[in-house]
Amino acid sequence: MTPELSPERDSLDCFPALLDRVLVLTGPTASGKTQLALRVAEALTDRSVTRDETAPKALAKTAGPSIEIISLDSIAVYRQMDIGTAKPSAEEQRRVVHHLIDVVQPDHEYSVAEYLTAAHRCVEEIWARGNRPMFVGGTPMYLKAILRGFDPGPPADETFRSSVMEDVKRYGIEALRQRLQQVDPLSAARIDASDVRRMIRALEFARHVGTPISHRQHQFDVERSPEEGLVFTLQTPRAVLHRRIAARVERMFAAGLVDEIRRLKQNFAELSKTARTAVGYREVLESSEFAQWQSLPDNEPKLTEPDWSVVAEQILFHTRRLARRQETWFRSFGEMRGIATHTPAESAKANGVPTDDKKAGRDASVEMTARPIEQLVDEMTNVIVNHPIWKQAR
Known part of the structure; x- marks a missing residue:
């Protein structure tokens, strides 16, 4: 069902900032937001349960809020666009309640105002259930609108x-x-x-x-201190991001990205501008290889599948560039609490964390060691449970 603009909201009204009512986990593409968000949500749920080992399990009582995740991704809203968007899987969405994923068809131009109308409604409903919303994703415009508010202005002319x-x-x-x-x-x-x-x-x-x-819109440029909110951004070394992005692009093609895009073209006469220009989709759609592949009938054996290596390189290049732009955006927000996903190799050795010295020797930029995800979870949850947003009465 496509979320509609609230009938009581005038098109010139501003959306207020949500900094005082939400948690946010953001970071560049491939930085590990999805897995960390799931682990944090599950850890906070465990903390909120009063456990009495002598009582039947059914009598365990929830003493605090749980997390519900709201997607902060302008492409994840589209149905049938799964492989190229790195959406949380069905199993992951069963682990923690998710919102604003697969809400519109790919031929619908989903505006920021539509997203914010749906997001604000989700926030209200989650709080009414006694839970807390956590926005997870990396679309900078959505992020700024959540943190500082947004003036949608008049409809497009x-x-x-x-x-x-x-x-x-x-x-x-x-x-x-x-x-x-x-x-x-x-x-x-x-x-x-x-x-x-x-x-x-x-x-x-x-x-x-x-x-x-x-x-x-000048009021939307006013930032607040990190301590006022619960806005976390993952800080991952560039070399690590590049390796993860390369692995993700390989997985996308192996999982059938081209066939997914071919089905989109068959099912929709025209994709929305946002959908067709998304990184991973645009490069395939605009390639001569795809034009050749698309022209083959469905029942014709595809014995001579095109070489997608050039297209894959374009996706790799554009995804890396997207990650750099996201990092630039995130650095401009003073509300952020940085979460370092890696530590220098020497520091890691001192703390007994195993490192790959051979790999580090080949590339000085890789002399970083990933912190165990348990450390990241503890770092975030310790801040969250002591913050007024989490401690407010249900």
């Missing part, structure tokens, strides 16, 4: 956007920037000179609201 795009084709991007400079100089200074989409949105906002978007 496709006629206006098409008209401005025609002007851009005719007169160039610099003319667009100068036009925005006259209407909203603050936005013109902030927005990258090549970001046509955001410049058009700023013009659209001013046209329909009568106030520059920069005047409406």
Whole structure:
């Protein structure tokens, strides 16, 4: 069922920040968010149960809240997009309650406002059950909206956007920037000179609201201290991320990524822009190899499957670039509590943690040792159970 915008919410209303009501676990792609979130949720559930070894198991009493996970991923909302999104598996979703996964079809352009409407509703319902919501994922725009609030502005005006795009084709991007400079100089200074989409949105906002978007959204740039919230970000060495990303890309192709995309093209006349430009999907969809593969009838034996190595390299490159962009975004949030997933090898040796010296010698950037996940779980749960968000009355 597709979440609808709340009928009582005016399209120009702002979504308030949720920093005081939620837990957040974020980090770059392939940093290990899913597994850590599951372990933390299960650990907190264990802590919240009063155990009386002499009483029947059925009489064990829950003394505190449990965690319910809300996906913080702009692609995981799409059904039938499983292999390329690294969604939690069905078994993982049975271990801990999950929300906002598989909620819309891939041909639906799911807006930030739709996501926030559904997310705020989930938060209210989870608190009403006496539990606590934990947002898990790495979509920066969603994250900022959860931490600091969001002004959705007016609905998209496709006629206006098409008209401005025609002007851009005719007169160039610099003319667009100068036009925005006259209407909203603050936005013109902030927005990258090549970001046509955001410049058009700023013009659209001013046209329909009568106030520059920069005047409406300045409150969303105010950050708060890490101690005020429970916002954790995984900090993983770049070399480790690169190895994990490479392994993930290999698994995606082995699991049938191309066949999944072929089925999407068969089932939907047009994928949404967000769906078709997602890393892993865009590279396949735009490749000549896929055009050739897609043209084969379903009942024809595919004896000469294309070589996907070039496409895989593109996905690898773009996923690494995505991880770097995410890291840059996360560093801009002062609300974060960093969770280091690795320690220097020498420090690890001193603490009796085994290291791979041969591998470390081949690549100095790999002289890091993964911390046991139990340490990460303890680090997070010890902070959470002593924080007012967790300790508030049910």
